[in-house]
Amino acid sequence: MVEVEIKIPVDEDGLSAFHRALAKAKARRVDSETHEDTYYQHPSRDFSRTDEALRVRLRESADSKGSTTTELTYKGPKLDATTKTRTESTVTVDDSKKLGTILEFLGFRNVATIKKKRVFYSIGMVTVGVDEVQDLGSFVEFEIMVEGKDGVSSARASLQSLIRQLGLDVTQSVRESYLELYLARKSH
Numbered sequence: 001m002v003e004v005e006i007k008i009p010v011d012e013d014g015l016s017a018f019h020r021a022l023a024k025a026k027a028r029r030v031d032s033e034t035h036e037d038t039y040y041q042h043p044s045r046d047f048s049r050t051d052e053a054l055r056v057r058l059r060e061s062a063d064s065k066g067s068t069t070t071e072l073t074y075k076g077p078k079l080d081a082t083t084k085t086r087t088e089s090t091v092t093v094d095d096s097k098k099l100g101t102i103l104e105f106l107g108f109r110n111v112a113t114i115k116k117k118r119v120f121y122s123i124g125m126v127t128v129g130v131d132e133v134q135d136l137g138s139f140v141e142f143e144i145m146v147e148g149k150d151g152v153s154s155a156r157a158s159l160q161s162l163i164r165q166l167g168l169d170v171t172q173s174v175r176e177s178y179l180e181l182y183l184a185r186k187s188h
Contacts, residue, residue: 001087001089002087002146002147003086003088003143004144004151005159006084006143006160006173007084007140007142008142008168008173009139010168012138017167018140018167021165027122027128028121028122030121031061031062032061032117032120033118034059034060034062034116035059035114035115036114037115037179038100038113039053039055039111039112039114040054040056040103040111041109041110042054043106043107043108044107050077051076052074054073054074055072055073056072056096056099057070057073070092072090072091082156083156083159083173084175085156111179112179114133114136116178117131118130118132125144126142126162127143133178135185136178136181136185
């Protein structure tokens with residue numbers, strides 16, 4: 001599967017206007033979650049250079065009686081110059097602590113942990129995530145999953161059209177992951 005994603009930072013005024021636009025577009029609120037994402041560095045290749053990521057996510061649903069899920073996700077390099085489109089593969093695991101221990105035994109190093117609150121909305125085939133990211137601020141992510149690279153161009157065009165319809169500026173999008181933004185901020 002290929003994740004076609006566009007992420008846009010928003011301030012408080014922009015977030016208020018965006019929520020009004022979501023209501024006008026009849027977006028369906030799907031869920032609210034907290035995420036604790038721990039990123040790992042490969043022992044023999046630099047993911048910051050290869051543009052890959054390995055993440056363990058603790059996902060706690062606020063809407064589904066506080067259920068918690070642990071996921072291991074690999075994200076491949078970005079596939080284009082304007083969006084965060086990349087190959088993504090995720091599995092669910094039973095125990096995040098044991099998974100972290102296994103990764104460390106294999107030589108993977110914990111790089112950072114990013115915490116966020118996310119509210120999911122659905123508009124047609126598009127998932128919209130409104131994120132409050134600790135130490136980074138608020139963002140809106142638009143995402144469509146497609147099979148293979150053939151659907152990427154039309155998915156990207158659909159996302160860009162929806163973003164404009166909802167009153168955001170596509171040119172303000174950022175390609176960096178939350179990890180990249182966090183590490184850049186930490187280095188200053």
